[in-house]
Amino acid sequence: MKILNQIVISSILVFVGCNQQNKTSETSTSKTEVKQKTITLADFKKIKGVENVQEVPFQLFTKLDSIQFFVAPNKDSAHLKVAYNKFDNYYGFEEFEDFYSIHYSIHNNISNSIEAFVLKSQFTPSFELTLNGVDLYEIRSSTFKQSDDFKNKSFKKFGTIAEISEQEFKANSKNRINETLVKNPNMKLQDDNWVYIENGRKEVITQHESISAETGPLANEYVGRSPFLNLEVFKENSDEVADSYYSFYNIKNAVMFELSTDGYPQILPTKSWVTSVSSNNDVGSNFIITKYLSQTKKQDNLLYVNFTNFKIADDKKAFWTDNNTFYAEVYPLNSAVVNGKKQKTAYIKIQLKADLF
Structure with a gap:
């Protein structure tokens, strides 16, 4: 009886073993068929x-x-x-x-x-998208003291640039030294026009004459007054195009246009600098430093750099903490808001060489 039981058990084991082998073979064949299927x-x-x-x-x-x-x-x-x-x-x-x-x-x-x-x-x-692994030093072109350079493709010639944390950005923003634009109480909005009114004098601030009306309806927005430059600043834009820029007007005797910047102006009184950052229409972003010459009412172009791998997020939040250190809030190149999902903001620190100018 014991011998008979052993024979039965052995038979069952052999049967089960064969069955598992068949299943494994079938599965292997099935997987192979999926992998081997060729498509174009x-x-x-x-x-x-x-x-x-x-x-x-x-x-x-x-x-x-x-x-x-x-x-x-x-x-x-x-x-x-x-x-x-x-x-x-x-x-x-x-x-x-x-x-x-x-x-x-x-x-x-x-x-x-x-x-x-x-x-x-x-x-x-x-x-x-983030700035992780991105070459922040890469530039398309630059202009240094009126000299254009399309061959040099690195910012290292002018200084250093690095990504920093949001915490570091906010902490350093408390030490900003660029001028704060203040509202002039004599600047009033009347009938969709900005008007300067003082002691019976009334002057209408119109769009800068070089703007073409072909781009669509134009609008100017009063930003504030620069105490250092003694100029009134307006943001000028069109409803039909994304471009906008900032115009500076002298209203001392008559309304006179004097200068402009592509992005929100960060004015450095200690150096007589008018600087700005803005997204470039073609690629990346622009970093510009000019020196305002009060006697001639002109701008002396000191530095222009076209960075290629990031866009400017909010140009109003950019700032200087000393004559060589600049901070800005940026977006990775090609980043965009999608279905309510916000794009990732990044922060950069630019350190100019001490002997650059």
Whole structure:
């Protein structure tokens, strides 16, 4: 009886063992079939290409040399390895648990566009971009004391630049030395015009004459008075274009336009400097230092630098803590607000060489 039981148990073990081996073999075969399935870009869903970038919910960016396109938001779905091309656009339209859906134009041909799904682990959406790993020193061009330079591509020639924490930025903002613009009580808004009224004298401040009305309705906003320059500052802009700049007017005897800046002016009385930072329309941002010559009412251009890897977040928050140290709030290049998700703010510190000027 004992011998019979052993035979039965042995038979069961052999049967179970064979069954597990078959299952393993089937699973292995199934996985192999998925991996071996060959697809091309022609297997992806054809869609209408992106004609207006403003209608794209978000863009995606990667630092990888190659990425994977899936036909569905599923890791087991058929996929294709694609070489990354910095000239291609990866327009994000929908977010899934592990994937983003994208609209992709093959060879940048808008009429040959497909929908694909990419892994979140391989891309960073525009609202998540940071300055991590970014070369802050990279510049496109510079002008130093009237001398243009399109060959030098590094800020090291002029000083240092580094990302700092928000805490360090806020702590140093308490030590700012640039001038604070103050409102002139004699500047009044009447019938949509800014008017200077004092002792019976009335002067209307009009837009700077060099502005073309072809760009759309113009508007000027009173910012304040510079006690050091003794000039009134206005922000001038158009409702139809993103560009704006700041104009300075002398109203001592008659209304006279004297100078302008691209960004909110940070005025340094100790050096007679009028400085500003602003986003560049083409790429990156501009950092400008000029010296105001009160006798000639002119600006002496000291330094212009076009940084390539970041945009200016809020030019009003920029400040100087001494004659060589400048701070600004910035955004990583290509970052953007998406569906209510705020882009990540970063902070930089620029230290000019002590003997630069």
